Amino acid sequence: MKKWLIPGAIVVLLGILIAGGTFYIVKENEHRAVMQFGEAKKIVSDAGLHIKIPFIQTTKSLPKYQMVYDSSPSDILTKDQKPIKVDNYTVWRIKDPNQFLRNVREVGIAVQRIENAVYSTVKRKLSQIEYGEIISENTARGDLNVEITNEVAAALEQLGIEVREVRIKRTDLPETNKQSVYNRMISDRQAIATRYLSEGEEEKLKITSNADREAIELLARAESDSKMIIAEGEQEAAKIYNEAYGKDPEFYNLYRTLQSYVKTFEGQPVIMMPIDSPYTRILLGE
């Protein structure tokens, strides 16, 4: 028993070592490059268990998944010489692991190459376009993204890198320009506020003066109408009087005179009468 223990242990250990050097697992999200003395013998992209020559061959993992590289914001001058802060991100993946290993080797180095390509392309492209177009035109910005992506992709293609998209995430004004934009926004609003206030005054005057006018017109019309109505009454009355009194003007004269006497001699009138007047005679009972 003891005789076998040590050789057995050695055999098992060796077995494990050899197995560990022979078998390797390729994960779902990686490529594995089988390296032999620094040379990439083959690239395995199928996930699962694979075999290599132990000790002589080693493996190197390369990401199969898409990666997002977030550039640090950079200041750029537009065509109309306005400073602008641009922040973009790049979606990329290793397309050809062989090429990638030959030219770049490490993801960290690839990121640096991407950074450089993106920065110079973005800077060049944006300096050909006016500020307003970069900011506002959705379509212009959309095209811009495509153009930049195409250029960066073309520049990095021979490195085995596929640039799927370079997208401008943010275009902002530098801090110093922000305050002037704020000031303009404030003055804009102040102008609008003033307009509202004077419009209020305007509407108020319009409404009140119109009300005044209507009221005055209403009263004037009513006054004129009422005068006409009164005149109609006068006319009607005159007609009635004329019809009646016209029948015998002489009698009317008497009748009316007598009536007016009653009014005229109200109170304590003093009456002078000639002695030979028929009324005196009546008075004196002669």
Next chain:
Amino acid sequence: MEFESRPKQEIPQLSPKTIKLIVAGAIMLLVLLWGTTMFYTVQEHEHAAVLTLGKYTKTVEEPGLHFKLPYPIEEVELVPAKLLQRMEIGYRDHNGQITVVEDEAYMITGDENIVSADAVVEWQINDVRNYLFNISDPEEFLRNTAVAAIRSVMGANELDFAITDGKTVIQQQAKDQLVETLNAYDTGIFIVDLKFQDIEPPPGEVAAAFAEVTNAREEKNTKINQANQYRNERIPKARGEAQALLERAEAQKQSRILNAQGDVAQFNAMYAEYTNSPAVTRDRLILETLEKILPSAQIFITDSGGDTVSYLPLNELMRKGQTGGGGQ
């Protein structure tokens, strides 16, 4: 460590049999530990991706205890796939403590103003395999894409539209753009919704200026209301006054006519009598009138020359005349 060090110290006292037992026990324990890698639990909100020798083989959606081949043959990655997840853009909510992330929230509008916009993206993992293996950091990618989409849409709209009626339109546009961009990359992320919390002018001085506009607009409306109030008071009153004038005039007209009719009726009656016996009626009318006048009158009678005035005691005279008249 303790487990190993203790038997070493006590080796001299132990019999080979005990050593064998300890070794066997250790092996048993290792096997047991290894055995536990044959089970995994899927929570109610999770899906599990099963990897066989590194290769994705299936997704387990059933919650509960599941069996797998032991490590390193099969591995399991758990993903909260049934969970509706929220991503805040422009701010972060740490247990109710809200902090604004200015770099995300402040953006330029199409008319070159600056606006502050907060949004929430609701998303779900709809493809576990893509989510796990097709992109380096899906959530970071989602954040970048969402920020870009929101900014791009905001850059195509004007400030006034964005902060007033445009919210839902901009929301829909941003969502569409986000979905479209995301779909191109097979990230395994499904966008349920993108909602803006606030789209408003930047706080501080600028927001105050905007508030000032709102106040001014309200003031305008107040002034209009006041003017309408004045009008509503003025016009009906004038209408009433006008009607009153008309009514008064109508009354005057009618009373004038009625008076005339009355006067005429009296006259006509008298005239009818007069035509029957003119002389008598005439005298009677005169006398009746005198009766009314004379009782209070002072009467002077002059002779025909007009120089001498004889004074008559009128009251007596009048009484005489009255009786005389009555006797007629």
